[in-house]
Every structure is written in structure tokens, then in C-alpha cells.
Amino acid sequence: MGNINSRVAMKKHLLIVSKSFIYSTKNVNMTKYVRMKDHYSGDILGTTNKKQFKHYEEDGFLFVTSYLSDRLSRIKLLVTLKFLLHATCTAIYRHYFVKKYDLIIAREPILAGPLALLIKLFTGAKLITELNGNYVSPVVWEDIENKFIRNLKLGYSKKAIPFVLKRSNGIKLLYPSQITPYLSEEEQRKHTISCFHEYTPxxxxxxxxxxxxxxxxxxxxxxxxxxxxxxxxxxxxxxxxxxxxxxxxxxxxxxxxxxxxxxxxxxxxxxxxxxxxxxxxxxxxxxxxxxxxxxxxxxxxxxxxxxxxxxxxxxxxxxxxxxxxxxxxxxxxxxxxxxxxxxxxxxxxxxxxxxxxxxxxxxxxxxxxxxLSEQQYLERYGALIENACGDGKKK
The missing domain is CATH 3.40.50.2000 (Glycogen Phosphorylase B;)
Structure with a gap:
């Protein structure tokens, strides 16, 4: 990660919170963190229906996932509840009894965001929240046939996302106006915000x-x-x-x-x-x-x-x-x-x-x-981490 090396005296320990299913070592959303191995170590919380990924380590990053069988993993509510319980208990235990986290990364703001914020309160670690979609767009929710549930989820996202972002130490965007529905210009100036592409190999x-x-x-x-x-x-x-x-x-x-x-x-x-x-x-x-x-x-x-x-x-x-x-x-x-x-x-x-x-x-x-290379992604993410942790110059 090039120029990051001069800023990092020792590896920071990260906690990545993502409900995403981990089913392969080629999962792009997961392997990008492993590419940070020279400068960071960490734990990755997710869900899986494959036993080999319940506890899987690769290059300094440990996948500690919530496991459910193929049959049970089809029950979305059960998957969510088990993930929330497993992730919270695992993160707090590993922070106090294995190795303290310097930074938590929430892969999205709706479920992982509030969970990461809760873990932040228990651990005192810094928090980066990633925005990976336009969550206020009605199109995102139109597949939900029940109008009440659809409006409930849309309303929840409009409240939960600003709540999480205001309490985050760093925010990652994919396009400049993505933050506009959630934070005012004055609120944006109070945060470390970085806009760059998603990791692509x-x-x-x-x-x-x-x-x-x-x-x-x-x-x-x-x-x-x-x-x-x-x-x-x-x-x-x-x-x-x-x-x-x-x-x-x-x-x-x-x-x-x-x-x-x-x-x-x-x-x-x-x-x-x-x-x-x-x-x-x-x-x-x-x-x-x-x-x-x-x-x-x-x-x-x-x-x-x-x-x-x-x-x-x-x-x-x-x-x-x-x-x-x-x-x-x-x-x-x-x-x-x-x-x-x-x-x-x-x-x-x-x-x-x-x-x-x-x-x-x-x-x-x-x-x-x-x-838009991997190297540019890693350098910019590294700078965001250092800024969010207070070790770099705020952009």
C-alpha cells in the first residue's frame, strides 16, 4: 500500500462487520481485506452455510461466521437474528480476551451499521461505515410486496442511516452525492469522508x-x-x-x-x-x-x-x-x-x-x-483508516 507504510508503526487490528454470505475464498468483498495483510490484521464477521468457513483464517484475517445449514439458511429472519447475536458476542469476547480492535468497518449502514455502532460502544474502537447503495430510492424496496413492510423498511433506513453516519469516525462513498440524503453540508464537514471505487480485482x-x-x-x-x-x-x-x-x-x-x-x-x-x-x-x-x-x-x-x-x-x-x-x-x-x-x-x-x-x-x-486499480483502492482505504483513527491528515 505504498506510502501508507511510513504512517503505520504497527498493524492495526480491524473488525469487519458484514452479514454477507461467505461461501468461497474468491469472494471479492472479503478478499479485498486480506489484501491489506501487510498493514492490518483482523476478524471478519459474516454468515455462512459451509462448515469450513465457520472459523477460517487467511493471511492474518480470521473469518468468524454465523453458521446455519442449507435448510435453515433459507429462513431470512433466523439468519438475521443468529448473525446479530453471534456477531455481538464474538466481537466483544475477542476484543477483551483475544486482541483489542482499533477500528470497526461496517460493510453497509442498515444492519451492519447499527450492529457495528453497538460494538463500538462496548469496545471503544473507531468506526468506518460504507455506503454501497442508494437506500432512499423506492426502487430498492419495491420487490417487497407487502406495502406496510416496504414502507416500514424504507422509513427505518431513512432514520437508521443518518443515526449511524453521525456517530461514525469515517464514511466511505462510491459517488459524491451519495451522502446528501443523510447529512447536511455542515454535518459532513465534521466527518472524515472519502469517495472512491469499490475493490475490483x-x-x-x-x-x-x-x-x-x-x-x-x-x-x-x-x-x-x-x-x-x-x-x-x-x-x-x-x-x-x-x-x-x-x-x-x-x-x-x-x-x-x-x-x-x-x-x-x-x-x-x-x-x-x-x-x-x-x-x-x-x-x-x-x-x-x-x-x-x-x-x-x-x-x-x-x-x-x-x-x-x-x-x-x-x-x-x-x-x-x-x-x-x-x-x-x-x-x-x-x-x-x-x-x-x-x-x-x-x-x-x-x-x-x-x-x-x-x-x-x-x-x-x-x-x-x-x-481504479486494486492498488489505488488499497491506498485510499488505508488513508481513510488512518484518518478515521486520528493518525492521518483529515481530508
Missing amino acids: ISEFHKSTVEEDFIMTMGYPYNIKGFDILVSAFDKIAHKFPTTQVHLIGYLETADRQYLESLHSHPDQIKLLKPLEYDAAMEKISKTKCFVLASRTEAMGRVLLESMAHGKPVIGSTADGIPTYIRDGVNGYVFASGNVDQLAEKLEVMLSSGSKRKMLGDAGYEIVMAE
Whole structure:
């Protein structure tokens, strides 16, 4: 982590609080902390349905997870309650009887945030809270069919997030305006706030020279990722590109498939495909003409960085943080969120010129390698940690 070395006299001990399921040593959200091993050690709290990750150590970081069997892990309330109890007891015990924590990192502000704040009160450790989404967007909650519960969760998030952020020593953002709904400008000046990309293992990828005749998107849930917007947009121009396909990759219920199929009249060109494992998904990206992220809400979209690291041009909506990572006309195109006609225009321009795609893809590759690398992430996160702990200059 380069220049951090001069500021760190000894390794700080971190506690990472995340309800995320830990199911593989390749889990990107977890391995990024292990990359900090030269300067930090720590414990990672999460949930798992695999016994080997109940107590798993790698390079100075210990995964101490709340375990439930496959059958029980399908009960969301049980998963949440067991995680809260396990994480609280584990953190307090390990702080006082194993090794004291210098800093707690809450991976998100809704569940992990309040829990991390409680642990902070018991331990006296500093706290960094990460914002990884636009939690005040109604789109985030629209999958909850019960209107009362949906409004309850939205209302809770609007109260809980500012409460946690005001008591955090550091805040990590993915795009500059992400903090606006929660803290006033005066309140923001009182905090250490840093805005930078999410960790993405771009050094594992190579610029691809392969280009097959398809464009793609992937993710879940389909409505937030804008699958319907892409389907409707491509349907308008499909007749101009009769050999080109659109591959939409992700988990879809039968009703979701039927709805998406009802939006177009080109079944030979628009394909709904099953989810892919990480390595297979990256291979797919390496072969596409263009990646499209038509999300209705999206704080960043790690897949944009993955696509650029493969030398692929990108198209994205103007939702939330996407325009922070797509420079219109430089490494791709942006369109007004939800605007089918505008996306159709951008797709037509992109598909009409191979030289244009190469120019955009090359520019994206240069941007991601120069500005959005793992090393830059680690250096900026290291600076945030030191500032939050009071050991660095506040930015």
C-alpha cells in the first residue's frame, strides 16, 4: 500500500462487520481485506452455510461466521437474528480476551451499521461505515410486496442511516452525492469522508481481442438492473442488426421471464440466460461487443470496471453513481435512466462501428488501470483508516 507504510508503526487490528454470505475464498468483498495483510490484521464477521468457513483464517484475517445449514439458511429472519447475536458476542469476547480492535468497518449502514455502532460502544474502537447503495430510492424496496413492510423498511433506513453516519469516525462513498440524503453540508464537514471505487480485482484480467456478435448485461434483481429497459430498447433496433444477440444473464422467476419475453418480438436475438459463476461471467464479458448497465439505481456497478479491464466499451444509465465511472463519449455512453428511446440510440451508435467500440474500450482500459486499480483502492482505504483513527491528515 505504498506510502501508507511510513504512517503505520504497527498493524492495526480491524473488525469487519458484514452479514454477507461467505461461501468461497474468491469472494471479492472479503478478499479485498486480506489484501491489506501487510498493514492490518483482523476478524471478519459474516454468515455462512459451509462448515469450513465457520472459523477460517487467511493471511492474518480470521473469518468468524454465523453458521446455519442449507435448510435453515433459507429462513431470512433466523439468519438475521443468529448473525446479530453471534456477531455481538464474538466481537466483544475477542476484543477483551483475544486482541483489542482499533477500528470497526461496517460493510453497509442498515444492519451492519447499527450492529457495528453497538460494538463500538462496548469496545471503544473507531468506526468506518460504507455506503454501497442508494437506500432512499423506492426502487430498492419495491420487490417487497407487502406495502406496510416496504414502507416500514424504507422509513427505518431513512432514520437508521443518518443515526449511524453521525456517530461514525469515517464514511466511505462510491459517488459524491451519495451522502446528501443523510447529512447536511455542515454535518459532513465534521466527518472524515472519502469517495472512491469499490475493490475490483482488475489485475486478474487482460484486455481482450475477442469480439463475438452479442451485447450483454447481468445482475439481480432484473427490475433494478433494468433488463426490461434493455430488452425494449434493443427490440427497436434489432432489425438493423439481424445477427446480433442480447444476452441477459441472471436469476429470473418464471413470471419474470414471461414478462420480459412479452416486451419483444425477436426471440432469436434476445436471450434470457441462467446466472454464471464468477470466472464464467468474466469469460463472457471478454467476448462481448459491449456491456450495458441499464440500472434504475446503482451506486457503482463493479461489472463496469470488470468490463473496462477487459477492454470493453460500456453503456450505462444516469442512475446514481454510474456516470461517475462512465465518461460519455470517452469510455462508453450514458443515457437518461429509464429512457428506452435514448438507450436504443446509444446501442445503434455502439453497434454500428467496430472502430468506435475499440476506441472506447481502449480508453476504458486505460482509465481503469490508471485510476481504479486494486492498488489505488488499497491506498485510499488505508488513508481513510488512518484518518478515521486520528493518525492521518483529515481530508
